[in-house]
Amino acid sequence: MDLQLYKGARQAKAGRIIAVDTNPDKFELAKQFGATDFVNPKDYDKPIQQVIVEMTGWGVDHSFECIGNVDVMRSALECAHRGWGQSVIIGVAGAGKEISTRPFQLVTSRKWMSTAFGGVKGRSQLPGMVEQAMKGEIQLEPFVTHTMPLDQINEAFDLMHEGKSIRTVIHFD
Known part of the structure; x- marks a missing residue:
């Protein structure tokens, strides 16, 4: 859960901002920063990406992975909307970790991208x-x-x- 993301999504006029975390104590804080929904993966007996796709109808326009967990990176991609969904990897995975997905996830026009330092150019910005x-x-x-x-x-x-x-x-x- 990255609180600055919720604030940015709210400023960008996102209609629905779904926070995902295994710590339910963070929900109130997430709401203060702009999250509209909170999902705890431990509350479900199915993959979190399936939960989010069901919540939204077809998936989210934008998903963000902030903790550096390669399994969560894949889940973030798989909950992105087919046709135009974008998944941004922000978290840094451990050395030697590899990320994978089924090609279907990408040929359905989902975009998988990453950012370093939020895309900020250190010297100029x-x-x-x-x-x-x-x-x-x-x-x-x-x-x-x-x-x-x-x-x-x-x-x-x-x-x-x-x-x-x-x-x-x-x-x-």
């Missing part, structure tokens, strides 16, 4: 985004759920792995 954040035009505060000293960095990682934080700022006092 990132400085402008930093300036926007400094002016308050890009809101970062909602993503910072904890601030901790460096000696608590292990606790910060624990919170992240347990799904109890979004971003933690570590200070070096």
Whole structure:
């Protein structure tokens, strides 16, 4: 689940924004950032892509994989609408992992693509985004759920792995 995606989808006027996560505690947070629906794969005895296709009729226009799991990457493609659905891989898979799908998924005009750093060009676009954040035009505060000293960095990682934080700022006092 990537909260910034929900915010971006809402700004792009998406009609329905389906959040998928195995942690039900994240649903309220996802709604605050723009998700309209929440699906927990553990609640179903069928593949999540089948659940989403059934929810939407034929699949979604855009799907995003954010965790780096190759099985989820395939599911994201398979829940994209035949004919025009796009699936974007954002998560980074572990070294040596391979991704596969049936050719039918692609010959039905689904598009499988990826992005690095959200498509931002580091040298030319990132400085402008930093300036926007400094002016308050890009809101970062909602993503910072904890601030901790460096000696608590292990606790910060624990919170992240347990799904109890979004971003933690570590200070070096």
